[in-house]
Amino acid sequence: MTTALKEWPLWEIFVRSKQGLEHKHCGSLHAADAAQALEMARDVYTRRQEGVSIWVVESKAITASNPDEKGELFDPAADKIYRHPTFYEIPEEVGHM
Amino acid sequence: MYTQSFNVPDSPGAKTVALAPSSEDPALQAAFDARIDADGRIEPQDWMPEAYRKTLVRQISQHAHSEIVGMLPEGNWISRAPSLKRKAILIAKVQDEGGHGLYLYSAAETLGTSRDQMLDGLHSGRAKYSSIFNYPTLTWADVGVIGWLVDGAAIMNQVPLCRCSYGPYARAMVRVCKEESFHQRQGYEALLVMMTGTAEQKAMVQDAVNRWWWKCLAMFGPPDADSPNSAQGMRWGIKRVSNDELRQKFVDATVPQAKVLGVTLPDPDLKWNEERQHYDYGQIDWAEFWETVNGNGPCNKERLATRVKAHNEGQWVREAALAHAAKKKAREMKDAA
Numbered sequence: 001m002t003t004a005l006k007e008w009p010l011w012e013i014f015v016r017s018k019q020g021l022e023h024k025h026c027g028s029l030h031a032a033d034a035a036q037a038l039e040m041a042r043d044v045y046t047r048r049q050e051g052v053s054i055w056v057v058e059s060k061a062i063t064a065s066n067p068d069e070k071g072e073l074f075d076p077a078a079d080k081i082y083r084h085p086t087f088y089e090i091p092e093e094v095g096h097m
Numbered sequence: 098m099y100t101q102s103f104n105v106p107d108s109p110g111a112k113t114v115a116l117a118p119s120s121e122d123p124a125l126q127a128a129f130d131a132r133i134d135a136d137g138r139i140e141p142q143d144w145m146p147e148a149y150r151k152t153l154v155r156q157i158s159q160h161a162h163s164e165i166v167g168m169l170p171e172g173n174w175i176s177r178a179p180s181l182k183r184k185a186i187l188i189a190k191v192q193d194e195g196g197h198g199l200y201l202y203s204a205a206e207t208l209g210t211s212r213d214q215m216l217d218g219l220h221s222g223r224a225k226y227s228s229i230f231n232y233p234t235l236t237w238a239d240v241g242v243i244g245w246l247v248d249g250a251a252i253m254n255q256v257p258l259c260r261c262s263y264g265p266y267a268r269a270m271v272r273v274c275k276e277e278s279f280h281q282r283q284g285y286e287a288l289l290v291m292m293t294g295t296a297e298q299k300a301m302v303q304d305a306v307n308r309w310w311w312k313c314l315a316m317f318g319p320p321d322a323d324s325p326n327s328a329q330g331m332r333w334g335i336k337r338v339s340n341d342e343l344r345q346k347f348v349d350a351t352v353p354q355a356k357v358l359g360v361t362l363p364d365p366d367l368k369w370n371e372e373r374q375h376y377d378y379g380q381i382d383w384a385e386f387w388e389t390v391n392g393n394g395p396c397n398k399e400r401l402a403t404r405v406k407a408h409n410e411g412q413w414v415r416e417a418a419l420a421h422a423a424k425k426k427a428r429e430m431k432d433a434a
Binding site: 006007027043044048066 | 142144189192193199200206212213268269272415416419421422
């Protein structure tokens with residue numbers, strides 16, 4: 001086959017399952033542009049009323065953290081246990097706080 | 098829904114993936130092994146051994162191809178469904194299969210292969226898909242039996258894949274499995290209706306069961322003893338349950354369903370084994386199975402030709418959509434200027 005290997009760009013799809021909830025990443029698909037990506041996302045990810053709202057974002061527009069730098073990036077939070085409520089001891093008689 | 102539960106090498110005659118100790122960084126390898134041993138998940142940007150990546154690309158793309166080719170035997174019956182209701186159901190099911198193919202292609206793409214590469218693999222005949230689709234759907238009862246038995250076997254395979262060590266594959270399988278139950282139930286129910294019909298209709302169901310039963314048992318892949326790739330797949334957390342174990346589960350689940358339906362399963366050796374607490378079953382014809390896997394089944398050529406034709410005839414649509422998108426974008430830029 002000598003077809004020009006020119007793929008439609010890749011889009012990431014986010015669906016809000018119902019009013020009051022956040023949009024959640026549910027997958028990706030190829031589409032020529034944003035309008036087509038929306039239509040296709042409807043057909044692919046909401047065939048059983050799974051959503052009331054869809055966001056589409058071209059995959060290349062997403063900047064992701066580097067998993068190799070996971071240590072440096074997230075470690076600073078590891079030793080700050082005083083950020084958690086359980087760090088503090090409160091007399092039992094105070095009850096729920 | 099249609100995974101081949103085992104790994105078939107793509108190009109005919111090719112040997113299994115070389116699993117020789119790699120020259121890859123031992124520290125990275127150790128971190129990977131530790132994560133697998135702790136039943137952790139691997140995500141696209143994480144380091145992974147090349148053989149793990151290759152195995153996944155092959156398995157997920159074969160699975161995706163199976164979904165897409167799997168649309169054909171049933172799609173043939175959309176225009177001949179016996180009622181508007183059955184037609185609507187069948188369209189919905191075939192559309193689901195298309196969606197499943199897409200989830201899986203997307204999962205495979207996260208491993209660095211492109212959609213075009215995968216489609217080229219399928220269309221050139223290099224890549225495999227589940228050999229179950231290389232058999233013809235001769236009557237309407239076949240559509241019901243595919244839902245009941247073929248989808249039933251596929252579900253057995255796919256449920257454990259929801260716990261696969263590769264995150265995107267596992268997530269795709271969760272979505273697929275959610276949608277799958279409808280496929281099996283609609284098939285079984287269509288058969289129940291036929292079994293309340295004329296003697297001829299009942300015979301049609303029995304004939305379809307007779308033709309599909311053994312093919313469905315073969316879908317689980319060769320016996321564990323002849324399945325050299327399985328151990329590595331298990332080690333990597335890609336495969337969770339062995340071929341024979343899944344096959345046994347399927348047989349045990351299906352026998353009572355056949356009884357309710359009022360059909361017999363075409364195996365004289367099929368009987369309850371009190372000691373094992375499982376059904377015993379007869380010998381699968383593996384020679385015929387491999388003939389079909391290797392391209393000589395009754396419909397291999399037709400299925401592939403249909404896919405290639407559809408893809409080629411859609412080429413102008415894909416190009417036109419891109420051209421239209423570019424034109425629209427240029428117009429917006431001009432208006433904004």
